[in-house]
Amino acid sequence: MANSFAFSLVTPERTLISCQASQVTLRSGDGDITFMAGHAPFIGSVEPCVLTAVTSEGETLRAAVHGGFVHVAKSKVRVLADVADLPDEIDVDLVKASIAEMEEALMHSHDATIEATLRRAHVRLELANSRGLPIK
Amino acid sequence: MAGGQERILRRRIKSVQSTKKITKAMELIAASRIVKAMGRIAAARPYYEELIGVVRDLSASAGLPKSVFLDAPPEAASKGIIAITADRTLCGAYNSSVLRSAERLSARYRSEGKGVVLITVGRRASSYFKYREVPTAASFFDVTDRPTYDQARSIAAPILEAYESGQVESFVIISNRFYSAGNQQLETTQLLPLDPEKFGPSDDTQALDFEIEPSPEVIIDPLLRMFVEETIFALLLEASAAEHAARQRAMKAASDNAEELIKTLSRVMNRARQDSITTEITEIVGGAEALKVGSNQIDQSYLLTYAGRKVSR
Numbered sequence: 001m002a003n004s005f006a007f008s009l010v011t012p013e014r015t016l017i018s019c020q021a022s023q024v025t026l027r028s029g030d031g032d033i034t035f036m037a038g039h040a041p042f043i044g045s046v047e048p049c050v051l052t053a054v055t056s057e058g059e060t061l062r063a064a065v066h067g068g069f070v071h072v073a074k075s076k077v078r079v080l081a082d083v084a085d086l087p088d089e090i091d092v093d094l095v096k097a098s099i100a101e102m103e104e105a106l107m108h109s110h111d112a113t114i115e116a117t118l119r120r121a122h123v124r125l126e127l128a129n130s131r132g133l134p135i136k
Numbered sequence: 137m138a139g140g141q142e143r144i145l146r147r148r149i150k151s152v153q154s155t156k157k158i159t160k161a162m163e164l165i166a167a168s169r170i171v172k173a174m175g176r177i178a179a180a181r182p183y184y185e186e187l188i189g190v191v192r193d194l195s196a197s198a199g200l201p202k203s204v205f206l207d208a209p210p211e212a213a214s215k216g217i218i219a220i221t222a223d224r225t226l227c228g229a230y231n232s233s234v235l236r237s238a239e240r241l242s243a244r245y246r247s248e249g250k251g252v253v254l255i256t257v258g259r260r261a262s263s264y265f266k267y268r269e270v271p272t273a274a275s276f277f278d279v280t281d282r283p284t285y286d287q288a289r290s291i292a293a294p295i296l297e298a299y300e301s302g303q304v305e306s307f308v309i310i311s312n313r314f315y316s317a318g319n320q321q322l323e324t325t326q327l328l329p330l331d332p333e334k335f336g337p338s339d340d341t342q343a344l345d346f347e348i349e350p351s352p353e354v355i356i357d358p359l360l361r362m363f364v365e366e367t368i369f370a371l372l373l374e375a376s377a378a379e380h381a382a383r384q385r386a387m388k389a390a391s392d393n394a395e396e397l398i399k400t401l402s403r404v405m406n407r408a409r410q411d412s413i414t415t416e417i418t419e420i421v422g423g424a425e426a427l428k429v430g431s432n433q434i435d436q437s438y439l440l441t442y443a444g445r446k447v448s449r
Contacts, residue, residue: 008182008186010182010183010186011183011285012180012183012184012285012288012365012366012369013176013179013180013183013284013285014179014180015179015182015183028349029349029350030349040345040347041193041197041344041345041346041347042346042347042348042349043190043193043194043197043346043347043348043349043355044347044348044349044350044355045349045350045355045358068362069187069190069355069359069362071186071189071190071193073193073344073346074344078186078190080183080186080187080190080362082285082289082362082365083285083286
């Protein structure tokens with residue numbers, strides 16, 4: 001199809017999404033960016049965010065991406081992430097508990113690793129919220 | 137005594153048989169793990185290819201920017217070795233070949249007047265160097281059975297730090313590479329500095345004019361850092377598959393040896409049993425014969441006495 005392109009989201013351990021998409025939105029260096037068919041060749045960093053992809057059938061896919069790179073060339077959009085999660089893999093209670101734990105830890109000291117993990121946890125929670133899961 | 141011998145042999149055969157059961161089970165477990173490990177290698181391949189493709193496109197479009205990871209760094213006091221072994225033994229020469237090679241390489245570095253920064257993965261390497269009182273910069277356990285990317289990242293952290301701070305001028309990984317279920321080889325892989333040749337344009341890259349955000353100079357370092365992590369991860373996955381393959385082979389050899397031993401022992405035992413039966417028969421026949429002979433003698437003496445009496449009467 002003319003207005004769709006091959007989209008894939010891969011992590012070192014597996015390929016999470018591989019489909020034909022008409023639109024992909026994610027957060028790059030300075031702000032959100034949306035790719036559509038025929039985008040100019042692009043290489044950019046990806047900030048932790050909830051990635052949204054609309055497939056050529058009109059279905060919306062979401063995934064939590066925790067940093068990585070996006071590569072656009074020859075009607076292909078590829079997102080390389082170190083870590084990424086699909087919505088149904090997220091245990092909301094567990095994430096909430098870990099957020100509380102890390103916020104507690106950050107009150108006493110500043111640790112860059114904990115801060116990074118906390119940011120990831122928030123992205124996961126945002127993703128879980130976006131699919132309308134009951135949040136206690 | 138012949139019967140005692142037989143009992144001892146029977147006990148030994150039983151113990152060899154139970155050992156064989158264990159080695160056979162380990163062989164089957166290792167075999168099933170090879171398949172899983174190969175699956176993981178296959179699942180990790182697309183990422184590796186995409187990542188190298190991104191760096192290639194970047195270098196084709198903007199030229200490879202300067203990066204500490206690419207250029208030969210200034211002379212530093214030491215060189216780094218990363219030795220990847222298993223956590224457990226019972227896998228043939230898998231561990232010892234890595235350790236021997238690491239020893240040899242560090243001896244060479246020392247003769248060049250360099251310090252050696254040693255990083256070990258797996259309990260075998262850690263305990264080997266601890267016993268010999270060789271200091272290690274970092275040790276990692278419980279990785280090679282089923283490596284995860286998080287683990288690869290935590291292994292990469294001290295390596296990248298030592299390299300970027302200029303304390304260490306290069307890093308090599310000594311590990312077993314997995315080529316196929318029947319072919320694994322010990323290899324020393326250069327990790328840092330990266331070889332810029334690797335990122336040269338391949339045949340299918342056409343120089344597209346890439347929009348790069350942020351600038352190539354900014355993006356290159358995190359990209360190459362990721363590449364280092366990914367290389368470690370890929371080598372860990374291969375080492376894991378090679379370990380399972382080595383263990384399967386070692387356990388198959390052990391099972392075969394046990395089978396052989398059982399055969400030999402059974403033969404000796406049957407011989408011993410036959411011997412004891414023969415001895416018993418000989419004893420019975422001998423006894424009966426003796427009895428027969430004995431009763432004749434009694435008879436005769438009786439007769440003699442009787443005759444004597446008769447005579448005397």
